[in-house]
């Protein structure tokens with residue numbers, strides 16, 4: 001009994017640390033863009049089609065992931081795989097990915113944003129006084145960076161220019177608890193999102209979507 005209990009306890013403790021640490025991605029896995037080329041086949045049907053819509057938990061465009069930080073993409077995929085992010089479709093997809101797949105896909109999508117045609121350059125619109133007050137209250141720039149496009153850590157997402165309807169769904173999901181198929185466990189954003197009403201989150205989402213940024217939807221044919 002004694003010999004058996006040790007490895008099991010060690011495993012349980014390792015699991016705990018991984019959970020507390022948030023993202024249990026092995027640090028020594030290095031992504032490879034070329035290896036990802038065959039793996040993206042399972043992603044492009046949604047993330048490679050401009051304007052593609054999902055219908056759960058409400059109709060919204062799937063997020064743009066080309067040009068997003070690799071470290072954040074890997075953290076998000078790991079979150080779906082371990083259930084911190086409860087979205088059923090992405091959980092199903094992430095469940096089949098190894099750490100190496102995640103690392104490959106992450107560097108691939110970060111790189112695929114580079115060189116993708118930028119939308120017509122528009123100056124960043126000024127926030128209305130109401131929206132500015134919400135941004136100040138949440139100190140959003142202190143983590144998501146200048147223009148919400150230069151996060152202070154690669155593990156934090158770029159937000160500028162992301163689809164408004166997706167941002168709204170994502171922000172609301174950080175408020176949800178005790179639901180098997182909706183919600184995200186990230187504690188930082190949980191605290192943030194709970195400071196606002198849905199109407200306020202919608203105002204934030206609508207504004208952030210108008211900001212110029214690096215995020216793109218890149219049809220896969222462009223960089224094969």
Ligand code: HEC
Pocket residue numbers: 039040042043044045046047054062063064065073074076077085087089090093105157169170173
């Ligand atoms: C059936 C459509 C579909 C497919 C296929 C799909 N995704 Fe997704 N993906 C979504 C939707 C919808 C979301 C938003 C989920 C949520 O609300 O958390 C999402 C979210 C994500 C996110 C989080 C984005 C963010 O800004 O937080 C990443 C990263 C991602 N997907 C990567 C992938 C990769 C890599 C693949 C292929 C291995 C893939 N997805 C396949 C629909 C899809």
Ligand code: HEC
Pocket residue numbers: 063075076079134135137138139140141142143144155156157159162167170171184186188189192204
């Ligand atoms: C203390 C740092 C911090 C602050 C302040 C902060 N965020 Fe975040 N934000 C994060 C982190 C970390 C994540 C990734 C969470 C995860 O893994 O789900 C995130 C994720 C998000 C997402 C999900 C993006 C996606 O692609 O799915 C949105 C939207 C967002 N933040 C908006 C905001 C807004 C709006 C504010 C201000 C009201 C804000 N954040 C303030 C750290 C922060």
